[in-house]
Amino acid sequence: MSxxxxxxxxxxxxxxxxxxxxxxxxxxxxxxxxIRHVSTGVPMRSDFxxxxxxxxxxxxxxxxxxxxxxxxxxxEVRHGLPPxxxxxxxxxxxxxxxxxxxxxxxxxxxRKALRVLVxxxxxxxxxxxxxxxxxxxxxxxxxxxxxxxxxxSADFLKNINEHLSxxxxxxxxxxxxxxxxxxxxxxxxxxxxxxxxxxxxxVGAKVKLLSxxxxxxxxxxxxxxxxxxxxxxxxxxxxxxxxxxxxALRRKALSMGVEQCLGEVTGFRYGVHSVExxxxxxxxxxxxxHTNIQMPNSIEVQPVExxxxxxxxxxxxxxxxxxxxxxxxxxxxxxxxxxxVEPRKRYIYVVxxxxxxxxxxxxxxxxxxxxxxxxxxxxxxxxxxxxxxTEEPDITNLDVDHEFFxxxxxxxxxxxxxxxxxxxxxxxxxxxxxxxxxxxNGLLGIHxxxxxxxxxxxxxxxxLQQSPAVGRAVAELVLDGGYKTLDLSALxxxxxxxxxxxLERNIV
Numbered sequence: 358m359s360x361x362x363x364x365x366x367x368x369x370x371x372x373x374x375x376x377x378x379x380x381x382x383x384x385x386x387x388x389x390x391x392i393r394h395v396s397t398g399v400p401m402r403s404d405f406x407x408x409x410x411x412x413x414x415x416x417x418x419x420x421x422x423x424x425x426x427x428x429x430x431x432x433e434v435r436h437g438l439p440p441x442x443x444x445x446x447x448x449x450x451x452x453x454x455x456x457x458x459x460x461x462x463x464x465x466x467x468r469k470a471l472r473v474l475v476x477x478x479x480x481x482x483x484x485x486x487x488x489x490x491x492x493x494x495x496x497x498x499x500x501x502x503x504x505x506x507x508x509x510s511a512d513f514l515k516n517i518n519e520h521l522s523x524x525x526x527x528x529x530x531x532x533x534x535x536x537x538x539x540x541x542x543x544x545x546x547x548x549x550x551x552x553x554x555x556x557x558x559x560v561g562a563k564v565k566l567l568s569x570x571x572x573x574x575x576x577x578x579x580x581x582x583x584x585x586x587x588x589x590x591x592x593x594x595x596x597x598x599x600x601x602x603x604x605a606l607r608r609k610a611l612s613m614g615v616e617q618c619l620g621e622v623t624g625f626r627y628g629v630h631s632v633e634x635x636x637x638x639x640x641x642x643x644x645x646x647h648t649n650i651q652m653p654n655s656i657e658v659q660p661v662e663x664x665x666x667x668x669x670x671x672x673x674x675x676x677x678x679x680x681x682x683x684x685x686x687x688x689x690x691x692x693x694x695x696x697x698v699e700p701r702k703r704y705i706y707v708v709x710x711x712x713x714x715x716x717x718x719x720x721x722x723x724x725x726x727x728x729x730x731x732x733x734x735x736x737x738x739x740x741x742x743x744x745x746x747t748e749e750p751d752i753t754n755l756d757v758d759h760e761f762f763x764x765x766x767x768x769x770x771x772x773x774x775x776x777x778x779x780x781x782x783x784x785x786x787x788x789x790x791x792x793x794x795x796x797x798n799g800l801l802g803i804h805x806x807x808x809x810x811x812x813x814x815x816x817x818x819x820x821l822q823q824s825p826a827v828g829r830a831v832a833e834l835v836l837d838g839g840y841k842t843l844d845l846s847a848l849x850x851x852x853x854x855x856x857x858x859x860l861e862r863n864i865v
Contacts, residue, residue, distance in 0.1 A: 439618035439650055442662040443474040445835065446648050448622050448677055449669035450477025452487040452599070453813050453820050455606040456828025457667055459521075462613040464832050474661065475610070476650060478621035484755060486671050487603050487821055489788025491705060491730065491739060492596045493720050494822035495538040496562035497588055499553045499862040500798065504560040505843050506823040511593035513825035514602070520825075521609040529605040531597040536731070537590035539576070539719040540863070541773075546724055547586040549862055554588055563592040578714045579721075580773055589719065596720060596730055599821055606824075620650040623658060625666070625681045627807075634805075637691055637854070643681055643807045665835055667811045671791040672700035674814035681807055691854055692806060698815040701792035702750045705741045706762050710780040713738060722865055727769040729777075737783065742766050743865065755787040790818045796858040799827065800850040802834060811835060812850050818865065 445461060447454045458473050465471040482488050494514065496507045513520060517529050542550040550566075557564045567587040572579060575589075611617065626647040634640050647660040670677045675696040679685060686692025713736055720730040727742045742765055744750065750758060762782060771778040793800060793815030800815040813831045816823060826843060833841045840846065847859050 438652065439474060439476070439620065439659055439661050440472070440616060443472040443616070444663065445471065445473045445665045445667065446661060446663040447473065447475045447667045447669055448648070449671055449674070450475045450607070450617065451482075451485055451669065451671050451820070452603045452606060452824040453671070453816075453827055454667070454669035455603065455610055456824045457669060457813060457831045458610040458615045458828075459606050459613070460828040460832035461835065462610060462615055464836050473610075473615045474618055474663070475615060476618045476620060476622055476648070478619075480619045482600075482603070484789070485603075486789050486791060488600045489705070489786060490599050490818070490821050491728070491741070492599045492821065493538070493730070493865075494597065495590060495594045495720070496557060496560075497538050497540055497553065497564060497590055497594070497863055499549075499556060500847075500859065501556060501560055502843070502845055502847050502859075503798070503819065503823070503861060504557055504562055506799075506826045506845075507819075508561055508593060509826035509829075509843060510823050514597060515593075517602075517605065521605040523608055523612045526608065529601065531601050531605075533597040534595045534731075535592075536596075536717065537592075537594040537719045538588075538722060539590075540588040540722045541572075541584050541724050542586045542588070543583055543724045544585040550586050550588050553863060563590065565589045565591055576714070576717075576719075578774055578776060580775055582772075584724075594720070602821070602824070606828075618650060618661075620652045620659070622648055622670075622677060622680070623651045624649040626660065627681060637805070640691065640806060645681060645807065645809055665809050665811065667813060667831065667835070669813045671814060671820070672698070672789040674698050674791060674812065678804070678810075678812075681810060683804060683806060694854055696800070696804075696812070696814070696850075697795040697853060698791050698793055698800065700752045700789040702752050702755070702787050703741060703743065703790055703818075704750075704757055704761055704785060704787050705739055706757075706766065706782055707732060707784045708738050708740060708777070708780045709736055709783050710738060710777055711736050712776045712779065714774065714776065721773075723769060723773050725769040725773075726865070727766055727773070728865060729770060729774065740766055740770055742769070750787075752789070755789075757785045757787050759785065791815055791820060793817050795853050796860055797864055798859050798861055799823070799848050800853070801827070801830065801845055802849045802851065804850055805854065 447458055454475055458475050461471060461473050479485060494507060494511055496504050498504050514531060514533055517531055521529050540550065554564055554566055567575065567589055569581040569584050572584060572587045573581050625645045627643040627645045629641050629643050632640055632642050645666050647662050648666060649658045649660050651658050668674050668677050675698045678696040682692060684693065684695030718731040722728050727740065729738055729740045732739045791814055797817040800812050803811055811831060811834060813827055830840055830843060830845050833839065852859065
């Protein structure tokens, strides 16, 4: 029996008061049966009637939303066991994972048969790289692919409600601040900045070079001593709220039929077959059949069958790869090459400076590595710096080292912006980069030893800002067999096997 045939009988079974007909769609009316009186054998209570009316109203709205053209879907967040089988299983419910899920459904249509499951182990996102980042987006890179990814993502963010709006839900407000990035270069680094500028302009980024005098005229609060050249982003650069983007992608993907499982991937079931590769010799190729998911507060592991697995586990993606044997073989064989992605802890400090720069403050990157941007309207700012390779902090926790601010950040910050000689640290937090130790750039595509595991990881601090374009690219790889919009072949994960580094000179 169809939904429309069942509806009247469902309503009749409530034995409720009469409800008049109501228009719920421009071309459709749902007529509810009129009941003149109720005979229940007990007095009617007003709270029962109110509850009944609420249920009927919700049912009518749901029926209307089920009509063609709506965004309603019967799929909801799974708080219990995951499904037994899906088409695509995404490991990692951060911004990259949800972007991939969204684009997979967008390319196939929300009502098509493609079944997508996102598995996330931390439902609170308390340790997620996405929500603990500074939220910046820029095109001032040296690598063409990074510039293209951020340009495409900026366009997505500027028109976010054309992509991620959901019927009957509030519009997405990213709080996108378009104040731009401002990079400072010393005499030693000026020639690199000029080369980067030429690349950026060629790809399509709107960037402007400033002499020290022009810099001082434009931003008089900056001490220009030691600055030989500056590069300022005129469009598509700034910062936004990371949590809002993550929530919007997740909300939209769920409305399109993506399923979510709150659990931790603990291993894979896979078959192995031997093949001869002309370049790499005899290889033991794996094909994943099931992903084992440990559910919260349970000793049982739930296997989920899937055709494709996407490793978007961020800082934990190397660990996930080892579960299918990647990196566990002999050192002189391909199977012994690990995915070079590991967590790196970064501190972010919030400081209050009543005499600090005003609303025109860009996202400032000093040549010392110290960065600064405004946070809200109350003379608050966030700042930080990446530590030296030999000073990487402990990653077993997210504790903040306040001495690091006093020793490494404050002196450089106060030198470049004298107003910050007087400030107060009001709060601080730490988060993890999914740091690619090989060349600090994203790793995309299928691993040659696992025929159905795709990777989207290793962005080394750029994952949030590039996530909309990365999600589209991975969806193209899965569904189309290759890139259709941006050619990201240079970021293929196979480069770690051939030892072909793709270096980015503008790392923050």
